[in-house]
Amino acid sequence: MPLHLLILQMILAVALTSSSMLAATIDPPEETPTPEESKTVDTRWEKRSVRAENFKSRFLLSRKAAEAGFVTETKLREERMQNRRDCRESVRKANRDQRFAKLTACMQEDLTRTMDMLKARSEVIAAVPGIGEELRGLIVARSDLLTDAIGTIIEALDTGVYQDEAELHEARKNLREKYLLPYWLLLPRMKTEQSLAWISHLLLRAKTLMESGSLSPAVTAKITESQVCLEEAETALQEGLEQKDSQEMHSIFGQAQSNVISCIKLYREAMSTQEKELAPPAEAEQEPQWPKRYLRKLPKSRNE
Structure with a gap:
């Protein structure tokens, strides 16, 4: 089961529990992933790990x-x-x-x-x-x-x-x-594989951050949004790889690439928010204290 769905289920479970204890006693328990679903999720993350291995350094x-x-x-x-x-x-x-x-x-x-x-x-x-x-x-x-x-x-x-x-x-x-x-005809396939490697790299980084448990609600929400976006783009690119028509593959790749750029923007916004939260508070600059000056009295005029 994708990570963003698990987070959504957790939020809904907390909301239901806090709203009514009676509702919590009569509602059916939350369904746990079947072994087949868990295996599918594990396989997906294994493929991402293979794609992203040493990707950034290379x-x-x-x-x-x-x-x-x-x-x-x-x-x-x-x-x-x-x-x-x-x-x-x-x-x-x-x-x-x-x-x-x-x-x-x-x-x-x-x-x-x-x-x-x-x-x-x-x-x-x-x-x-x-x-x-x-x-x-x-x-x-x-x-x-x-x-x-x-x-x-x-x-x-x-x-x-x-x-x-x-x-x-x-x-x-x-x-x-x-x-x-x-x-x-091989070039769009090459670009698609490159994009999938980028997506895998970002999803693995996001997963590590989410599992750390040290993120604020604002950063968590933004990373979750970027994860959903990246997973949708990943699915579209994988479907594009199965296309036999080169024009259709080009079209799918172009749209997915545009979406990936939006996903990366969301991820960077999350990182920017986290950096601001972790940054030490800036010390307020004190206004300079000017020495008191006394105005010199002007001499009286002759007409006074």
Whole structure:
């Protein structure tokens, strides 16, 4: 049974007892979790423990590498977008004799930047925590296949293998269907696993705090609210992993990711409230005591 439901049942039990002793004698006793329910809860926490193991330390260690890879990939993507805009304009202005040469050069430039982006992303994927080793290995393998396929096409463009626009179009189509899509479909799954690891880490921290018994009612209420939020997001992400449709998976992940951000905000509010409660009272600053000064009497005027 989830932790927030247990807390809610405890609050209701106390309220009923204090309102009427007679009601307490005739109401049926509170149901205890069945062995099956307890086992389900235990299994859920075991999975969270596995996901969150060394997550924070690995995240902190990999943060610089991940940020550097992200900056590099973003820069290359912007350059590729600009190159595509320039190429569209260049091809539009080219005459019939120039068109194929322009298309070939543009395709070669575009694929070169795409390959560099893949290399930058692979460095990030190899470093970031929260991804299962099986999924990580599959992503790396498909990235390598995609990179090799792109390299083969670039070499073919450079040596003049393709003779017309139809062959260029066919090469792009094969690259997309056989290599790009199988790789691209794994990325939302990777992001989902990362988010689940974050959620597991936060839920375990919240569980430890709740079990300490040292929280104020205000902090307890806020942490309970964040737990409910995180568990709902966790359920949504797990359902997304079971989706076969990539677009549906992207949609579920996007919504769940937005919800996770709200959950983290609630958790941080709880931590902020706790820090304020634990902080020693600030000493009131005494106003400076200025020495008494006596006004000097002005001399009387002659007319007085």
